[in-house]
Amino acid sequence: MGRGRKRINRRTRGFLRGLSRVTGRLVRTARRWRLSAASLAIILLSGLLFFTPWGCTPNAEMNGELPPADRVIRVNICPGVDQVTIRASEPPAYFTSLDGTSRALGLPRNTGVTLTLGSDGWRIGGTPLGRGELVIRPATVGSVSVENISYRGQFRFVATSNGRFDVVNDLDLDDYLAGVLAKELLSGWLPSTYQAQAVIARTYALYEKKSGSPNRRFDVWATTASQVYGGIPAESAKSREAASRTAGLVVGYGPVGREKIFKAYFSACCGGISQSVQDAFGEPLIEPLTEQNVGTLCSASSKFNWGPVVVSKEDLTRRFRAWGQRRANRMQNVGTVRSVEIADRNRFGRPVRFNVYDSNGLRYTLMSEELRWAVNTDAAEGTKLFSSFMENIINEPDRVRFVGCHGNGHGVGMCQWCAEARARAGMTYEDIVVAAYPGSKLVRAY
Ligand SMILES: [Zn+2]
Known part of the structure; x- marks a missing residue:
């Protein structure tokens, strides 16, 4: 209890110190730009409204059944490792859950250093960083890489057992999607396919986030166990455009105004006949996840016919x-x-x-x-x-x-090759999603 209070006091003091530093800097900048206190206040207030959820107009379809507007997704990018290589082009900040004080991590620039977890806590190179959950926050977007892949957002290092740990990348859901879509789809596929996949991948991620156990320290894996995610190098202009164009949209099911998101399964190729979520995984059957017969719609896939x-x-x-x-x-x-x-x-x-x-x-x-x-x-x-x-x-x-x-993958929910065939036939991403999940509709989650 006492230690907790001390920690909170230290955090509060740190926050106030940071706040006074930021305020001082702002006032100095304002003087340099010859801004009055009133115009500075207006600029700050509009910035605050823009960047906080209060600035967004809630959609009429948004209700208690849909996930909260919290948009951070926690991706387990390196599960159960005993060491990782970290590289930074600028000194990142780090802090641990036990200490909470943010400090600069003096890494040699652009040089790989090894992070390990020992009985005395975290160590990077030879430097001890302390115990608890370790957080490394890049100084600028993409300036820190883990195992030679750069990511947006921050990194959390979570001890699992026997000196092993998970590396979790916490980032904005739409940034995450930009690093998922190009890994999941072919580069030559149409924007409508990318947009349909963005809605579905967002739904899947939010569902996992919402339904995970409260003790879990991450929401999704970075592999086909959830959806394939490759950080910044995996992004493309098409994937970023699809994520931003569909921002906030998810696929829901249920009575009008009370739609719920569901686990929006998808796979590469259904082979002409998909299967229900009940047959594939023994999960409760809902209309959007029933089997469908689409004939030869996805026959452009090299896995439409295979074997023996x-x-x-x-x-x-x-x-x-x-x-x-x-x-x-x-x-x-x-x-x-x-x-x-x-x-x-x-x-x-x-x-x-x-x-x-x-x-x-x-x-x-x-x-x-x-x-x-x-x-x-x-x-x-x-x-x-x-x-x-x-x-x-x-x-x-x-x-x-x-x-x-026939087919590739479990064949539940949207078939990516069917989606591309529908996009080529001129369907919009909204129609592609609804065709893949009968009885569903697009709703706004944020
Ligand atoms: Zn198909």
Whole structure:
């Protein structure tokens, strides 16, 4: 308690010192520009209104059901590492959660230095930085890189266990999207596809932010586990334009005026038939995440047709056991695989349930995405399934052939290749989003 108060006092004193420094500087600048106190106050007030949420007119569709206007997204860019290389072109500021006092971090310019976490706290090069959650705030945008990638916003270094830590990049949601879209889409794709993806990626990120556990120190991963994010180098003019043009728009579902955002799943290519969120992941079914039959709409994708993929039963057994071990499920004890069969298909014919029979006469039932993950565990390149959408499985004496395969990814929600096909047919980004999520509508989150 006492320590907490001392910390708050120190923070308050630091804040007041900073405030008086800033005020002094402003007054000096005003004198130099020959501004009166009144005009300085007007400039400051309009700046304040512009940069704070009070300056924005709340949209009529914004309500308690939608996420708050808090727009910072926390991206785990380096999970569970024991060291990272940091490089700065200008001295950044740093502080820890235990201390809270911001200081300049005297790094050699443009030289990589190693950050580690030991029993005595954080160390960069040989310099101790203290304990607690470490924050490094770049002096200017993009002046600090982690593992040779520069990012906007700030970096938080969060201890996990055994000297390991996560590097979390906290930044404005729309800046984050600019670093996501160009990683998720092809550079030659149309602006409408980028804009549709911006709305969906924003929705996905806000949903993750809103629904994550309160103890979690980040909202999203920087990989396909959430959405692929590559910092400033991943941005393009098209991705920045799409993020700013759609700023604040998300996809919602529900009664008019009470729309809620949902986990806006998307994947590369549905292969002609998508699958429902219930079939793919066992999550509650909602209308926007039901299966659709789009025929050959996304046939421009090189993954629209692929296969066969042939795997020996011995190899398949090894993969299933490894997957079972990692997921701590009964598949870890599977006997030698005898056969893999399609147990159920959705109303358009895409497999949604698989049965694996083993040499002990036991049956293991897997959901569609579970089969894909299990088959792809520790698999050599060229023997992986791009999706769980196949027309047939042929069980030979020693091997299994997955034939007539289609699509790339889980196939839930928006198909990126379908989106591009719709953009080429002249659809707007709003229409592309609604076509991908039946019954949905675009609403404003901020
Ligand atoms: Zn598709």
